[in-house]
Amino acid sequence: MKTSLNPKFDQKVDSILSLMTLEEKIGQMNQYNGFWEVTGPAPEGGDAAIKYEQLRKGLVGSMLNVNGVENVRAVQKIAVEETRLGIPLIIGYDVIHGYKTLSPIPLAESASWDLDAIRKSSEVAAAEAAAAGINWTFAPMVDITRDARWGRVMEGAGEDPYLGSKIAYARVKGFQGDDLSAINTIAASAKHFAAYGFSESGRDYNTVDIGTSTLYNLVLPPFQATVDADVKTFMNSFNVLNGIPATGNSFLQRDILKGKWNYKGFVVSDWGSIGEMIPHGFAKDGKQAAELAANAGSDMDMESRLYVEHLAALVKEGKVKESVIDDAVRRILTVKYELGLFDDPYKYCDEAREKAETGKPAFHEAVLDMAKKSIVLLKNENQLLPLKKEGLKIALIGQLAADKDSPLGSWRALGESNSAVSVLEGLQKYNGNNLRFEQGVRLTDETPVFIKETKINTTDRTGFEAAKTEARRADVVVMVLGEHGFQSGEGRSRTQLDLPGLQQELLEEVYKINKNIVLVLMNGRPLVIDWAANHIPAIVEAWHLGTESGNAIAQVLYGDYNPSGKLPMSFPKTVGQVPIYYNHNSTGRPGNPGGDIVFWSHYMDAPNEPQFPFGFGLSYTTFAYSNLKLNSDSFAKTGSIKVSVDLSNTGNYAGKETVQLYIHDLYASVTRPVRELKDFQQIELQPGETKTLVFTIDEKTIGFYDNDGKWVVEPGDFKVFIGGSSQADLEAEFKYNDK
Ligand code: BGC
Numbered sequence: 001m002k003t004s005l006n007p008k009f010d011q012k013v014d015s016i017l018s019l020m021t022l023e024e025k026i027g028q029m030n031q032y033n034g035f036w037e038v039t040g041p042a043p044e045g046g047d048a049a050i051k052y053e054q055l056r057k058g059l060v061g062s063m064l065n066v067n068g069v070e071n072v073r074a075v076q077k078i079a080v081e082e083t084r085l086g087i088p089l090i091i092g093y094d095v096i097h098g099y100k101t102l103s104p105i106p107l108a109e110s111a112s113w114d115l116d117a118i119r120k121s122s123e124v125a126a127a128e129a130a131a132a133g134i135n136w137t138f139a140p141m142v143d144i145t146r147d148a149r150w151g152r153v154m155e156g157a158g159e160d161p162y163l164g165s166k167i168a169y170a171r172v173k174g175f176q177g178d179d180l181s182a183i184n185t186i187a188a189s190a191k192h193f194a195a196y197g198f199s200e201s202g203r204d205y206n207t208v209d210i211g212t213s214t215l216y217n218l219v220l221p222p223f224q225a226t227v228d229a230d231v232k233t234f235m236n237s238f239n240v241l242n243g244i245p246a247t248g249n250s251f252l253q254r255d256i257l258k259g260k261w262n263y264k265g266f267v268v269s270d271w272g273s274i275g276e277m278i279p280h281g282f283a284k285d286g287k288q289a290a291e292l293a294a295n296a297g298s299d300m301d302m303e304s305r306l307y308v309e310h311l312a313a314l315v316k317e318g319k320v321k322e323s324v325i326d327d328a329v330r331r332i333l334t335v336k337y338e339l340g341l342f343d344d345p346y347k348y349c350d351e352a353r354e355k356a357e358t359g360k361p362a363f364h365e366a367v368l369d370m371a372k373k374s375i376v377l378l379k380n381e382n383q384l385l386p387l388k389k390e391g392l393k394i395a396l397i398g399q400l401a402a403d404k405d406s407p408l409g410s411w412r413a414l415g416e417s418n419s420a421v422s423v424l425e426g427l428q429k430y431n432g433n434n435l436r437f438e439q440g441v442r443l444t445d446e447t448p449v450f451i452k453e454t455k456i457n458t459t460d461r462t463g464f465e466a467a468k469t470e471a472r473r474a475d476v477v478v479m480v481l482g483e484h485g486f487q488s489g490e491g492r493s494r495t496q497l498d499l500p501g502l503q504q505e506l507l508e509e510v511y512k513i514n515k516n517i518v519l520v521l522m523n524g525r526p527l528v529i530d531w532a533a534n535h536i537p538a539i540v541e542a543w544h545l546g547t548e549s550g551n552a553i554a555q556v557l558y559g560d561y562n563p564s565g566k567l568p569m570s571f572p573k574t575v576g577q578v579p580i581y582y583n584h585n586s587t588g589r590p591g592n593p594g595g596d597i598v599f600w601s602h603y604m605d606a607p608n609e610p611q612f613p614f615g616f617g618l619s620y621t622t623f624a625y626s627n628l629k630l631n632s633d634s635f636a637k638t639g640s641i642k643v644s645v646d647l648s649n650t651g652n653y654a655g656k657e658t659v660q661l662y663i664h665d666l667y668a669s670v671t672r673p674v675r676e677l678k679d680f681q682q683i684e685l686q687p688g689e690t691k692t693l694v695f696t697i698d699e700k701t702i703g704f705y706d707n708d709g710k711w712v713v714e715p716g717d718f719k720v721f722i723g724g725s726s727q728a729d730l731e732a733e734f735k736y737n738d739k
Pocket of ligand 1: 270
């Protein structure tokens with residue numbers, strides 16, 4: 001079991017380990033939520049007092065949700081100065097899309113397909129958090145998600161394993177940098193291992209039931225990409241896989257992660273997930289849950305307290321080997337060494353630095369850049385956008401238009417309530433037009449908060465008339481509609497994906513008066529906007545874009561930034577199509593046999609196609625693809641084919657296009673999706689300019705995992721498609737033989 005985790009620190013780790021009692025070792029495997037106003041007096045009595053005592057005895061290895069230098073220093077001081085061995089704590093926090101200066105939600109960032117910008121966004125988040133005492137983030141979430149009903153789709157990179165893997169890699173590199181011991185980098189955590197994104201019917205914490213092919217080809221690749229990026233920790237998940245909770249799943253954690261992938265970091269449980277194996281019906285009590293989790297490779301217990309309560313007894317009874325404990329502790333201590341915590345436990349605790357770094361202008365610039373790149377133009381009839389900068393009467397309508405809180409989205413760490421730039425504020429910076437705002441509709445009656453459901457208003461139409469009056473006098477109506485900032489995220493599943501509350505009704509009322517509507521969507525998941533897609537001339541997907549939201553949206557609406565985002569998840573036409581995703585298998589009855597025969601795979605009341613497909617997004621300019629060419633129509637083992645395509649900017653604006661390459665493996669020992677993204681390139685072109693892009697197809701492009709998890713490359717016939725979305729229509733064929 002004892003392998004080298006990091007040759008630089010192995011000896012040091014072993015020498016500490018040899019000094020530790022069994023209880024102290026188990027303490028390293030114990031993580032508590034912040035339990036005490038750390039700058040105040042020590043707690044008396046109750047839960048907090050017990051945890052405090054355990055901290056002083058060296059029975060706590062990590063804390064989460066303790067932030068700010070003052071607070072972190074206070075707990076670190078106890079760990080370092082009051083415990084017998086003085087082992088520093090590792091301080092974790094959900095720094096998901098920023099610490100205080102917030103970037104767009106991860107799904108939105110993913111719409112940029114801009115890996116450098118995404119990496120930069122994680123760098124900024126890490127730097128700001130590190131300056132505030134944090135040295136470990138529970139991000140990135142790399143769960144592939146196909147079901148927009150699941151609230152946590154906001155936290156991931158969408159439905160595609162190729163894009164998801166690239167983004168997962170970029171995010172880990174962004175958080176951890178090339179030097180984990182640097183003052184501005186923090187350890188990352190790839191979560192949730194594994195398959196949590198497939199929560200049945202989109203209901204959070206629900207059962208997962210997926211096939212082996214999906215596991216190996218969809219779920220695991222982004223996790224493997226984080227291992228390639230040297231991610232320091234993994235978090236397991238709340239769900240079962242084949243009936244076995246991920247937390248107690250030896251196949252996932254021991255066989256795949258620490259076995260096949262030879263992973264050297266440690267695995268933290270999800271919040272209380274060790275204890276949740278009891279209601280799952282997998283463990284009979286807390287003691288057995290601790291035994292199952294430890295033996296299955298969960299190294300650290302987040303907040304269920306079952307390790308600290310039961311592991312020592314379990315070791316004495318021979319149910320958990322001490323070598324299992326030693327392995328977990330070595331992993332945890334190694335990461336602490338790599339962070340530099342043993343050299344200086346207070347290295348993240350510098351008040352002056354915290355003050356200088358928090359919210360600094362460079363961070364705002366970076367999140368603004370990311371926000372602009374995350375916006376997706378879904379429709380723009382008659383070039384309604386970009387707006388002229390002078391002489392227009394604009395009516396701005398919708399509660400979300402003036403909302404300074406919702407753009408911060410879910411998982412906002414220490415982002416202060418109401419600290420985002422609203423769309424109203426962003427548009428007000430352009431003063432050549434006559435801009436008037438009317439709320440029109442109230443989405444909520446109170447400011448939503450993280451832990452509670454917020455009631456959506458479905459009755460108050462008192463603002464409708466004033467909004468309609470403004471619409472009547474306006475040349476253009478900008479309506480900002482969608483979901484409030486906590487309508488997506490953990491525990492926020494929905495069965496309906498429409499515009500919540502009375503927003504749809506108001507939209508239709510305003511449309512009767514003025515058809516020149518620009519609909520700006522603010523949301524944390526794909527929405528069903530069938531009516532709007534058919535009626536409203538211009539639609540801008542603006543997600544929850546973070547602190548600089550309103551500035552980014554205004555710059556896009558006025559054409560100071562030409563939108564370039566592409567959807568990372570399909571937008572359904574109706575919720576009944578969900579889960580809907582482009583890379584589905586073809587079925588034995590894929591096409592309409594003609595006439596009115598019903599016996600093919602379809603719905604009677606809706607098409608199979610989404611409203612907006614994966615990879616789709618417009619620009620103020622137009623792009624034309626032509627001349628798809630292969631330098632050969634076949635290749636053999638170790639060889640490759642070059643595919644080229646010409647891209648022309650045929651419109652009037654300079655613009656950026658994301659050129660996407662998909663393949664279809666026509667027949668294989670395990671059926672393959674109708675299309676699979678395998679490469680993409682981003683390119684900027686001036687009006688009238690044409691460039692040739694070249695892609696390489698080799699064994700990496702066409703291989704897949706068989707049902708034993710083995711990578712195989714099979715001879716056969718393939719199609720390649722290149723274009724600006726997953727519906728790319730230029731195609732060519734090629735063959736591969738394995739000789
Ligand atoms: C979530 C994790 C998160 C953890 C700590 C859990 O409920 O599933 O993603 O990191 O809480 O806040």
